Amino acid sequence: xxxxxxxxxxxxxxxxxxxxxxxxxxxxxxxxxxxxxxxxxxxxxxxxxxxxxxxxxxxxxxxxxxxxxxxxxxxxxxxxxxxxxxxxxxxxxxxxxxxxxxxxxxxxxxxxxxxxxxxxxxxxxxxxxxxxxxxxxxxxxxxxxxxxxxxxxxxxxxxxxxxxxxxxxxxxxxxxxxxxxxxxxxxxxxxxxxxxxxxxxxxxxxxxxxxxxxxxxxxxxxxxxxxxxxxxxxxxxxxxxxxxxxxxxxxxxxxxxxxxxxxxxxxxxxxxxxxxxxxxxxxxxxxxxxxxxxxxxxxxxxxxxxxxxxxxxxxxxxxxxxxxxxxxxxxxxxxxxxxxxxxxxxx
Numbered sequence: 001x002x003x004x005x006x007x008x009x010x011x012x013x014x015x016x017x018x019x020x021x022x023x024x025x026x027x028x029x030x031x032x033x034x035x036x037x038x039x040x041x042x043x044x045x046x047x048x049x050x051x052x053x054x055x056x057x058x059x060x061x062x063x064x065x066x067x068x069x070x071x072x073x074x075x076x077x078x079x080x081x082x083x084x085x086x087x088x089x090x091x092x093x094x095x096x097x098x099x100x101x102x103x104x105x106x107x108x109x110x111x112x113x114x115x116x117x118x119x120x121x122x123x124x125x126x127x128x129x130x131x132x133x134x135x136x137x138x139x140x141x142x143x144x145x146x147x148x149x150x151x152x153x154x155x156x157x158x159x160x161x162x163x164x165x166x167x168x169x170x171x172x173x174x175x176x177x178x179x180x181x182x183x184x185x186x187x188x189x190x191x192x193x194x195x196x197x198x199x200x201x202x203x204x205x206x207x208x209x210x211x212x213x214x215x216x217x218x219x220x221x222x223x224x225x226x227x228x229x230x231x232x233x234x235x236x237x238x239x240x241x242x243x244x245x246x247x248x249x250x251x252x253x254x255x256x257x258x259x260x261x262x263x264x265x266x267x268x269x270x271x272x273x274x275x276x277x278x279x280x281x282x283x284x285x286x287x288x289x290x291x292x293x294x295x296x297x298x299x300x301x302x303x304x305x306x307x308x309x310x311x312x313x314x315x316x317x318x319x320x321x322x323x324x325x326x327x328x329x330x331x332x333x334x335x336x337x338x339x340x341x342x343x344x345x346x347x
Contacts, residue, residue, distance in 0.1 A: 026057030026125035030163025032288035038081040039296025058100035110140035126150030127328035143308035154198035157322025158313025165287040175209035182240035188268035192254035195246035202246035211242040
């Protein structure tokens with residue numbers, strides 16, 4: 001039985017495998033993170049490598065908080081990730097770490113990796129996670145290959161991120177139910193989804209749910225134009241309206257937008273619904289499970305090939321690597337074709 005930090009360090013020092021890979025989840029949780037952890041562990045162990053699970057992201061790395069298996073050893077094997085592919089959240093937990101945003105915190109994390117003889121890392125998260133990874137590689141000579149786990153789908157270097165498909169599915173399911181009430185009472189529902197800097201979740205949700213309007217950070221939200229469009233729809237016999245609002249829309253969230261529509265004399269009775277963190281939970285969709293499994297395996301294989309400082313993504317059904325800096329320094333544009341499609345469908 002191993003329990004103390006001294007015992008754990010002693011156990012690490014006795015191991016002598018070719019590659020010791022650390023894996024953790026960081027930032028907001030996303031459905032499919034568990035599937036990605038499972039893939040990393042099973043791909044690595046199949047190749048003869050060793051996997052160390054790190055609890056609570058960068059915070060756990062600084063605190064030396066390791067996942068302990070049934071024998072209280074700081075090691076993850078195939079059986080430790082059994083029956084988690086269908087589970088939401090992450091068995092490794094997730095956290096945001098203010099200390100890691102300091103030079104001292106990054107240096108501490110790097111020293112802990114050296115002390116525990118970890119050769120490579122697979123961080124699973126979004127742009128904040130990869131900003132941290134880009135800093136870490138400046139202080140540590142190990143390999144880092146990340147996997148994109150975020151419901152925002154806002155990272156350059158992958159068509160879709162792990163968790164996005166499930167979040168859209170969750171939002172669409174909620175809107176399908178709201179549409180029944182909206183139709184019964186002839187109301188307008190403003191439904192707020194996550195997305196402080198990206199409108200991907202709002203746009204895909206609006207299209208899949210048959211919403212009339214999507215308000216996103218990437219395009220201007222013109223209140224007079226919206227009111228005129230709604231009036232036209234009402235005159236043609238439209239009885240219910242769904243407006244999907246990204247939380248980062250420049251006119252504010254759903255509550256603020258509702259007030260502005262009322263002041264602009266919108267003729268529909270208006271209600272607001274904020275989906276909030278419910279979008280992060282739930283069993284991952286088959287698409288997210290497949291993506292997580294492919295990218296976790298690809299990250300491990302990329303480490304074996306010597307890659308570092310990159311994110312594993314999928315573009316046009318092909319696995320690709322993108323430097324960390326590019327994933328978060330460039331804004332991922334919404335497809336204009338989908339913006340035009342929503343406008344066409346709403347008429």
